[in-house]
Amino acid sequence: MNKRTRLLVLLAVLALCFVFLWPSISWYGRTPKEMQQLALGSTENIKNYAELKAAEDVRAIKKMDLSATLTDEYAWLKKDVNKRYKTLDKKAPAELTWKDVLSAYDSELDFLTVFQTRYREQILKAKKYYENSVKLGLDLSGGMNIIVKADLDAALASMGDAVASENASDFKKEAMANAIENLSSRIDKFGLTSPVIRQQGDDRIYIEIPGAAQADAINTLIMGKGILNFRLVDTEATNAFKAYYAQNPANTFNALGELMDPSVIPDDCEVFGEYRKDEYGLDERYDWVVVKKEIALDGQHVKSAIVGSDEFTNQPEVHFNLDSEGAVIFGDFTGAHVGDNLAIVSDNKVKSNARIQTAITGGSVSLSGGFSYEEADNIKKVLQTAWLNVPLEVESQQVIGASLGEDSIRAGAKAILLGLGLILIFMLIYYKASGINAVVAQVLNLFMMFSILSAFNLTLTLSSIAGMILTIGMAVDANVLIFERIKEELRQGKSRPAAIAMGFDNAFWAIMDSNITTFIAAIFLSQLGTGSIQGFAVSLAIGVVSSVFTALFVSRLMFDFDTEVLHAKKVSIGWGIKQ
Structure with a gap:
């Protein structure tokens, strides 16, 4: 491989490492603490926050002078407004006023959704950075x-x-x-x-x-x-509430999720979100349901639940059985409410909203509704929370305080920098200008290690830092072997190009043998060990690969660059070496 090809390979590797490391840089260096806290919350919390902030913004805008033009704070709206005017075959005014902006949207809910989307996308963008970055273990983050x-x-x-x-x-x-x-x-x-x-x-x-x-x-x-119960759905109140919410989305709920105007639903009712599992397996609210406060049947009467299929349509169904007392209660209730909807409420979330087709007696119940097998399985799991009681x-x-974690980070960073600094000072003093090669190789080695950790979303712990410190020493050992071999060739009167070539060739297998055995040991430790041992082994294995690359590839490229481009005739590689 010629010098130009090796340079291109090195640049490609460094560019790829930077791409891998960018999420970590963005998360730890460019994302504010407040945004980090929001991004680390649950999906439901992110959604609730976006809805709350959007409602606050819309309420504030409605109080503004609608003839006023948009301020810089809302400049981001112009793109969406222009797009909507174009859809309506109209030209947006050059100077947009709030009246112009509001006229571009079909309803207040439509306008509110734009703000929700903006908040949600900002938080999810930060969350994506976190998911693709190096994670800090409990011993570092608390x-x-x-x-x-x-x-x-x-x-x-x-x-x-x-x-x-x-x-x-x-x-x-x-x-x-x-x-x-x-x-x-x-x-x-x-x-x-x-x-x-x-x-x-x-x-x-x-x-x-x-x-x-x-x-x-x-x-x-x-x-x-978990709290599980069955409640009657007030269909008329549900439709009225959803119509009200569509007209007043910003003024329906307060910051605590409570109705700002309780009179929008009957006194004997409550409003809950209707949830289903999203693509990540998390609860996602997609609708609102108004249910009676009175519990029709407590979940403790559920004794078993399985997923089956309809004998005629082969559509998935959920079958569950009730105890004798529950069978009587449920039979009487369903007989009195044929044609109404019954909701399964779990921890104040509506997980199923099914129509009562006929009186259900005998304690054997089937739920059907054209749902998929995954949806049926999720409903079965909800029902299992009532009867499958596993004592925990x-x-x-173990609780680790955040301040202790910050102290650990500072101590780990100090150990890495101090160890690296002392080694590099020694290399520069003992090997003179050639020590610069070792310095560059070590810096690139750490850069590549963190990049690989980020690429695989691995967790950084104190034991991982220990593995990195050990890797620094091993990487220097490879440089020492190469430099000493070059010195031997120079003592025999070889020229600079010949001494460098022979030095790398003679040191190659000694370096590979030691690093391969270390890598094998690290792999075994990573597979058989747990916890801190595994973290140490993984960082050591990554360090072995990166240190071999920097010692044999990067260092050789730097020597050849000095020889072929800078036309150096001698090698500054130690004291007492005559050339």
Whole structure:
């Protein structure tokens, strides 16, 4: 490979690394703290914030002098307004007034949606930066990690004879999956920042929550049980509310999500959002439903739930069974409300809104509505929160303060900079001008390591920093081997080009052997180790690859550049070397 090709390869690698590192630069260096807090919230919180801020903006605009022109604060609206005027085959005025702006939109809700979209896109853009950046572990960012034990034997015992002994294993797997589903839903609703929730072993759940969180509140979420009930839908009130909301979207709810004018619905009713799972598996509100405050049937009467299919249409259905008391209550209620809609309400969210076709007696209920298998499975999981009771116990809990995490970051950065600085000073003193090659190689080595961490969305912990510091030493070792080989060739009277070529060739396999064995050890540690050991191993493996590249490729390119472009005749590589 000639010098020009190697230079192009190096530039391409550096450009690719910069692309990988850009989300991390944008998140940690260009995103304000307030925006970071919003982006780290749950999807539902982001949506609620966008709606709230949009409503505040629209209310403020309605109080303005409509003959006034747009200020710079709202200059971003001009593009959308011009687009809407063009759709109407009209030309937008050169100087837009608020009256001109409002006339471009069909309704207040249409105008409100533009503001919601702007706020949402700003936050989601920051959230995307975070998702594609290097994450900070709890030991650096602060937060909590919790290990919860699920008592699957107790859950099985509570079912009595309903579960056959040969199905016990399948029941425990389903109970465990349901417990994780419930915890994910509760913690995401609480608005916590990007929690990690995963199964650990057969009966334990690992929860990692970055950022500041109150331990008592988290424990309440974990130990609590979802609230499930069935309520009658007030169809007339629902239609009236949705018509009112379409006309007054900015003045319907306050910052707490409460109705600003409670009289828009009957006194015996409540309004809830109707939710479905989005493409990320999170609850997404898509409509509003007004339901009676009176609970028609409590979820504790649900005893089992499965997904089936209609025998004629083969459409997915959800079948669930009630206990004897619930069967009587449900039979009487459905018999009295044939033709009305019944909502399944879980934690103040409407998860299903089905029409009562006939009186349902006997305790065996089927829900159908033309939904997909995924939607049917989600409804089944909602029903399972009522009957599949898995006792949870917090086994261990560790809280790391944000200030301690900041101290760890400063200590880690100081260790890297100090170690790198001392090594580079030594290289410059001992190897003279050739030490500059080592300096550049080390800086590029760190740049590439952080880029790879960002590219794979890996987590940076104190143990990862330890792996980086070790890598710095190993990368210098490769440079030392090369420089000493070059010095040996120079002592034998070789010319600069010959000494450099022989030095790299002779040092190649010594460097590769040591780094390959280290890389193999790091791979085994990353696969077999857990926690901090795994973090150390991953950063070490990345560092091995990047250090070999910088030592053999980048350093060689710099030597050749001096030889062929700057026409250097001698090598400044140490004391007492005669050339």
